[in-house]
Amino acid sequence: EEFLAVLPSSDLQGAERVAERIRKIICKQAFREIYTISVSVGVAEYQHGETILQLLERADNALYQAKSDGRNRVRCSEFNSTDPDAEKKKSPALRILR
Numbered sequence: 001e002e003f004l005a006v007l008p009s010s011d012l013q014g015a016e017r018v019a020e021r022i023r024k025i026i027c028k029q030a031f032r033e034i035y036t037i038s039v040s041v042g043v044a045e046y047q048h049g050e051t052i053l054q055l056l057e058r059a060d061n062a063l064y065q066a067k068s069d070g071r072n073r074v075r076c077s078e079f080n081s082t083d084p085d086a087e088k089k090k091s092p093a094l095r096i097l098r
Helices: 012-028 052-068
Strands: 041-044 074-077
Touching (some): 052 074
Parallel strands (some): 041 074
């Protein structure tokens, strides 16, 4: 199964830490006291000018890299831009409206 977590107040490193905590918690759980599962996670941070589809594709590629590297691990996708100001244009400030 796959699921998506959106962490609007986290940068790539913060999201990686959250993913690693989730991975460890799930791996410690025993099902029917004899079965365990592993978790592979792909993490990506939104970059200015990127489409949602591009962001999800990068996260998916990182997920498959985690699986390829032996499963039960977290891998992050770095954004490669030819824009010299890309670092200044990181994800916009998001607000949650209620």
